[in-house]
Amino acid sequence: MANARKLYGLLLKLFPARFREEYATPLERQFCDDYRDLPNRGARALFWLTALADLAVSIPKEFTRELRQDIAYSLRVYRHRRTSTALAFVALALAIGATTGVFSVMNAVLLRSLPFREPQRLVELSWFPQPPFQGGDVQFRAWRGANPYLDDASVYVVFPMNLNTGREGVRVRVAETSANFFETLGTEVEFGRPFAPGEDTPGSDSVAVISYGLWQQVYGGDPRVLGSTIRLSGVQATIVGVAPPSMDYPERTAVWTPTIFDIQRLPISVPAWHDTTIGRLKSGVSWTRGNQMYQAEMHQRIGDRRLPGTPALVPLQEQLAGHVREASLVLMGIVVSVLLIACANVAHLLLSRITERRQELEVRSALGASRGRLIQQLITESTLLTLGASIAGLAVAHLVARLASVVEPVPMASQQYTVLDGAVLAFALSVATLTGLLFGVLPAGLLARMQPAADLVRVQPNTHGVGVRRVRGTLIAIQAALTVILLAGALAMGRNFLVLTGTDMGFRTDHAVAMTVSLSGTRPEAQKSQRQFYEEVLDRLRAVPGVESAGAVAYLPLTELAVTGTLGFRVDGDPIEHGASLNYATPDYFRAMETPIVAGRDFTPSDAAGTEPVVIVNQEFARQLGGDVVGRGIRMTGSKTNMRIVGLVRTARLFGPAGPAVPQIFLLASQSVPDFLTYVIRVRGNAVPYVSICRDVVRQLDAEVPVYDANTLEGLKGNTLARARFYTTVVSFLGGLALLLAVLGIYGVASFSIVQRTHEIGVCLAVGATPRRLRAMLLRQSLIPVAAGTLAGVAGAVLLGRWLEHLTVNTAPLDPTACGIALFTLATTAAGAVWKASRRVVRMDPMSILRAE
Amino acid sequence: MSKPKPSPVDALLPLPLPIFHMLLALTEGERHGYALKREILQRTGGKLNLASGALYGSINRMLEQALIEESEERPDPHLDDERRRYYRITPLGLRVAQAEAARLRELVQLAEDSLGFPEPA
Numbered sequence: 001m002a003n004a005r006k007l008y009g010l011l012l013k014l015f016p017a018r019f020r021e022e023y024a025t026p027l028e029r030q031f032c033d034d035y036r037d038l039p040n041r042g043a044r045a046l047f048w049l050t051a052l053a054d055l056a057v058s059i060p061k062e063f064t065r066e067l068r069q070d071i072a073y074s075l076r077v078y079r080h081r082r083t084s085t086a087l088a089f090v091a092l093a094l095a096i097g098a099t100t101g102v103f104s105v106m107n108a109v110l111l112r113s114l115p116f117r118e119p120q121r122l123v124e125l126s127w128f129p130q131p132p133f134q135g136g137d138v139q140f141r142a143w144r145g146a147n148p149y150l151d152d153a154s155v156y157v158v159f160p161m162n163l164n165t166g167r168e169g170v171r172v173r174v175a176e177t178s179a180n181f182f183e184t185l186g187t188e189v190e191f192g193r194p195f196a197p198g199e200d201t202p203g204s205d206s207v208a209v210i211s212y213g214l215w216q217q218v219y220g221g222d223p224r225v226l227g228s229t230i231r232l233s234g235v236q237a238t239i240v241g242v243a244p245p246s247m248d249y250p251e252r253t254a255v256w257t258p259t260i261f262d263i264q265r266l267p268i269s270v271p272a273w274h275d276t277t278i279g280r281l282k283s284g285v286s287w288t289r290g291n292q293m294y295q296a297e298m299h300q301r302i303g304d305r306r307l308p309g310t311p312a313l314v315p316l317q318e319q320l321a322g323h324v325r326e327a328s329l330v331l332m333g334i335v336v337s338v339l340l341i342a343c344a345n346v347a348h349l350l351l352s353r354i355t356e357r358r359q360e361l362e363v364r365s366a367l368g369a370s371r372g373r374l375i376q377q378l379i380t381e382s383t384l385l386t387l388g389a390s391i392a393g394l395a396v397a398h399l400v401a402r403l404a405s406v407v408e409p410v411p412m413a414s415q416q417y418t419v420l421d422g423a424v425l426a427f428a429l430s431v432a433t434l435t436g437l438l439f440g441v442l443p444a445g446l447l448a449r450m451q452p453a454a455d456l457v458r459v460q461p462n463t464h465g466v467g468v469r470r471v472r473g474t475l476i477a478i479q480a481a482l483t484v485i486l487l488a489g490a491l492a493m494g495r496n497f498l499v500l501t502g503t504d505m506g507f508r509t510d511h512a513v514a515m516t517v518s519l520s521g522t523r524p525e526a527q528k529s530q531r532q533f534y535e536e537v538l539d540r541l542r543a544v545p546g547v548e549s550a551g552a553v554a555y556l557p558l559t560e561l562a563v564t565g566t567l568g569f570r571v572d573g574d575p576i577e578h579g580a581s582l583n584y585a586t587p588d589y590f591r592a593m594e595t596p597i598v599a600g601r602d603f604t605p606s607d608a609a610g611t612e613p614v615v616i617v618n619q620e621f622a623r624q625l626g627g628d629v630v631g632r633g634i635r636m637t638g639s640k641t642n643m644r645i646v647g648l649v650r651t652a653r654l655f656g657p658a659g660p661a662v663p664q665i666f667l668l669a670s671q672s673v674p675d676f677l678t679y680v681i682r683v684r685g686n687a688v689p690y691v692s693i694c695r696d697v698v699r700q701l702d703a704e705v706p707v708y709d710a711n712t713l714e715g716l717k718g719n720t721l722a723r724a725r726f727y728t729t730v731v732s733f734l735g736g737l738a739l740l741l742a743v744l745g746i747y748g749v750a751s752f753s754i755v756q757r758t759h760e761i762g763v764c765l766a767v768g769a770t771p772r773r774l775r776a777m778l779l780r781q782s783l784i785p786v787a788a789g790t791l792a793g794v795a796g797a798v799l800l801g802r803w804l805e806h807l808t809v810n811t812a813p814l815d816p817t818a819c820g821i822a823l824f825t826l827a828t829t830a831a832g833a834v835w836k837a838s839r840r841v842v843r844m845d846p847m848s849i850l851r852a853e
Numbered sequence: 854m855s856k857p858k859p860s861p862v863d864a865l866l867p868l869p870l871p872i873f874h875m876l877l878a879l880t881e882g883e884r885h886g887y888a889l890k891r892e893i894l895q896r897t898g899g900k901l902n903l904a905s906g907a908l909y910g911s912i913n914r915m916l917e918q919a920l921i922e923e924s925e926e927r928p929d930p931h932l933d934d935e936r937r938r939y940y941r942i943t944p945l946g947l948r949v950a951q952a953e954a955a956r957l958r959e960l961v962q963l964a965e966d967s968l969g970f971p972e973p974a
């Protein structure tokens with residue numbers, strides 16, 4: 001009997017607070033009365049069944065009822081305090097939204113599994129020595145077969161190529177792989193077949209697997225595509241399969257072909273490249289063990305030769321995530337800080353309500369309302385607010401995810417950042433519930449300390465406001481600390497960004513258009529008339545009304561291929577210390593770029609093929625060489641051709657304002673014709689319409705020649721700055737939001753504490769204190785937690801500075817100036833807020849205050 | 854133009870059966886929860902046996918709707934345990950019970966008109 005009673009009593013605890021309080025005793029008692037009369041075990045079992053069924057129905061029913069009542073009450077409360085509620089709501093929505101948005105990126109890149117078989121065992125072998133590109137298949141297969149830690153391994157390299165399907169020319173990424181590439185990844189083809197073993201042997205017939213996207217786009221999803229022929233930069237290959245929609249590894253590839261060991265088969269338009277080796281870890285081998293074995297093998301292979309990095313087996317997912325991994329973690333830290341600040345504000349809101357309603361709550365509590373009831377009400381209030389805010393926050397999260405996909409393009413199509421994902425929605429819901437509970441429970445904890453009996457006798461505002469005040473002080477200190485950290489970070493990043501945008505890049509990006517054409521595999525190449533074609537295009541471009549000048553270059557600054565590997569040179573026999581990067585330009589290229597020619601001259605049409613080869617070098621080249629360069633003879637290491645330096649140009653920042661200065665040497669394009677060129681066209685007025693006009697000029701000349709990467713130079717510059725701009729904007733916005741929230745919190749707490757201490761202030765005024773002195777005292781008291789928090793914040797900012805470097809490459813560590821400005825900003829705005837809040841004291845009349853007591 | 858508000862009595866109709874029974878039982882005097890349950894069981898010949906949760910759920914709802922109220926007075930303290938709470942019907946409760954009875958009578962009338970008066974089995 002005692003056990004049954006105890007068990008039933010426990011079950012009754014599941015009822016909501018109000019109901020439990022009213023009816024738990026009679027329910028339990030009734031249970032005992034009925035239970036006592038039961039004749040045997042069977043009857044008792046049946047009785048239990050009925051009782052459980054009854055509870056299963058009544059508990060949810062009572063819960064819904066009380067929840068409905070609590071929600072209705074909460075809404076009334078919130079309507080009553082519209083401004084502060086709206087503010088808390090907006091702050092929470094922004095903070096929860098930003099947190100969820102950042103999580104959606106982490107979820108896509110780090111948590112969602114890759115569309116391969118057992119993707120957690122796929123590795124990239126960093127610093128694996130290149131197999132010989134020509135005829136290395138036998139060697140690679142032998143290494144793979146004997147490998148003790150990998151089940152399988154595969155090698156690839158990606159090049160942009162001209163794809164001709166017989167209709168029009170497009171530029172696509174082509175992965176040259178080993179034959180077992182799809183097998184290693186464990187991905188099936190959508191239909192058709194993957195490569196057969198041996199198809200990567202040099203001399204085999206060329207086959208290709210195309211991407212699902214290409215199949216849809218070019219072949220309209222026609223299944224008869226199998227067996228048809230494509231031309232990759234002029235070389236024929238037969239389509240044998242179509243990859244599944246989720247497959248675009250590596251680097252958004254559109255065509256895979258097993259020609260890695262026969263690299264000369266397809267013409268490649270870049271002078272240097274690096275292949276990648278991937279593998280599948282053997283199932284019995286741990287990551288640590290695998291890494292040890294790999295490193296031991298590498299040590300054996302290369303001996304003591306130094307590599308720029310440590311050889312390691314890197315999980316494929318981590319490798320794909322790259323810098324996004326650190327960036328999203330840092331950003332997550334920042335948004336969580338803002339979320340905490342927003343939460344502190346909600347806590348202030350609830351605390352003010354409790355203090356305001358203290359007497360009411362105490363009376364109710366004295367009349368028998370349990371703490372459980374009040375806690376239930378408070379938790380409902382806070383959870384309601386955070387849940388509502390998180391729904392609004394999903395819109396913010398969606399925006400963040402969209403912005404992020406522009407700034408940090410997804411490594412694979414299957415890693416699209418989206419908010420509409422089970423994990424992301426669950427995250428948003430948990431954040432909302434957690435914050436709601438946290439800030440419902442915290443004020444509720446204060447309620448627990450109230451001593452109803454004592455307070456009813458004489459309300460003494462000062463004695464037991466201490467608990468509340470201490471909590472508020474702590475909250476303010478935390479807010480201040482986080483705000484200083486965020487502000488200092490925002491200031492440092494903002495200043496860096498301004499420096500970036502103002503940097504002279506060595507050329508002008510306004511009023512100019514760029515576009516690239518590649519002739520490999522096209523008619524002009526077949527007819528050996530590349531030079532005529534390039535010149536014809538230039539002539540036609542210059543004839544377009546509004547075009548001021550036009551030139552062309554092989555590797556344009558601000559593009560992916562801005563720089564190639566460096567080559568060794570000798571100037572009049574002296575070697576250049578670090579070598580220089582080679583480029584090709586036409587006459588007028590520097591004019592179109594508005595790159596100043598510092599000494600000597602530009603290329604001219606008379607520097608044609610046949611005469612002594614001429615080159616132009618940049619100032620960085622001259623700086624490394626030292627002394628005058630114009631007029632000196634130059635020779636590439638290992639080459640017999642003597643060339644003459646005829647001009648010196650300003651150094652262009654190849655990777656945008658943050659990039660390093662690279663020594664460059666420009667060859668005349670017509671003297672050594674590259675298979676692709678980027679035209680730069682300087683125009684009068686708005687450059688945007690000229691993007692399509694210029695593209696049409698090439699199309700009209702030959703529709704088969706692909707024109708790609710057509711953009712304004714301003715657009716290209718924007719792309720290189722996009723990441724810095726995004727992170728700077730985000731951190732500045734969050735820093736500003738944090739400051740606003742913190743100051744509002746400080747203001748609210750100060751004005752509230754003045755209302756609370758009206759009596760005390762009245763007494764002080766009555767005994768002769770001036771309002772000014774009182775205000776100074778209030779200011780001092782309110783700023784103590786701010787000061788404490790700020791100091792902690794400065795310490796945090798110094799730590800944060802190091803982490804910010806993960807966001808953009810060019811963030812300088814936090815300097816004392818940024819910290820100082822952040823500190824000053826917070827201190828002055830906080831002091832201003834408190835001073836404003838204390839205005840009330842001036843208007844106070846001590847007599848009427850004391851009389852009211 | 855807004856719809857005319859229904860009177861508080863009409864808004865509560867039709868009454869759930871257990872509540873109607875409880876109100877009827879309370880017209881005869883104050884009762885505590887357990888007594889109500891017993892009485893309803895007896896009145897319905899054992900057909901309506903209210904489980905405890907349902908019973909106090911209904912009581913809670915009737916209190917909120919002001920159909921009943923807690924009684925301050927106790928019957929003879931010797932007969933009773935003072936921890937028990939007694940409930941009595943309010944004037945509103947009475948009016949609602951009457952209205953429900955009238956509603957049921959109309960319904961029965963309607964049924965009789967269409968079906969004739971059935972012989973009790």
